[in-house]
Amino acid sequence: MLAHDVIVIGGGLIGSAIALRLAQAGLKVALLEKNAPGREASWAGAGMLSPAPDSSVSIPLVPFGRASLSRYPQFIAEIQEIAQRNVGYRTDGAIELLFSPTQNANSAR
Numbered sequence: 471m472l473a474h475d476v477i478v479i480g481g482g483l484i485g486s487a488i489a490l491r492l493a494q495a496g497l498k499v500a501l502l503e504k505n506a507p508g509r510e511a512s513w514a515g516a517g518m519l520s521p522a523p524d525s526s527v528s529i530p531l532v533p534f535g536r537a538s539l540s541r542y543p544q545f546i547a548e549i550q551e552i553a554q555r556n557v558g559y560r561t562d563g564a565i566e567l568l569f570s571p572t573q574n575a576n577s578a579r
């Protein structure tokens with residue numbers, strides 16, 4: 471009989487990353503996906519990684535975003551090592567278009 475310590479539901483980026491870390495911690499993990507893994511929001515995502523807030527409501531989350539982003543290159547390196555594949559991670563920056571003289575003042579960095 472199969473026995474698992476943890477069942478993770480959803481095989482997108484989040485569920486897969488959680489399942490990976492739990493398995494690395496020595497737990498027996500079952501990852502359940504109702505469709506194909508990585509084909510929902512994780513597939514649709516444009517791939518931009520930015521701690522800049524979408525709106526003023528998100529400003530308190532900026533430190534978390536910065537901390538997360540600073541750890542991402544190491545995470546990507548680890549994933550590429552495990553998968554033996556280049557995932558196409560690039561750090562070329564982004565162009566932000568401002569459409570009014572005051573817009574820059576409203577976006578927290």
Ligand SMILES: Cc1cc2nc3c(=O)[nH]c(=O)nc-3n(C[C@H](O)[C@H](O)[C@H](O)COP(=O)(O)OP(=O)(O)OC[C@H]3O[C@@H](n4cnc5c(N)ncnc54)[C@H](O)[C@@H]3O)c2cc1C
Nearest residue numbers: 480481482483484485503504510511512514515516517518
């Ligand atoms: C159009 C679009 C553009 C985006 N662009 C960006 C971007 O540029 N930068 C950025 O940082 N973020 C972006 N995002 C957000 C980002 O893609 C998501 O935050 C991220 O992919 C969420 O990952 P997830 O694993 O939580 O969700 P998902 O990838 O959706 O994974 C959830 C999985 O759970 C499965 N599931 C759901 N219910 C069940 C169930 N009952 N049983 C089994 N499986 C189940 C689904 O099939 C799915 O595979 C974008 C999102 C969209 C939609």
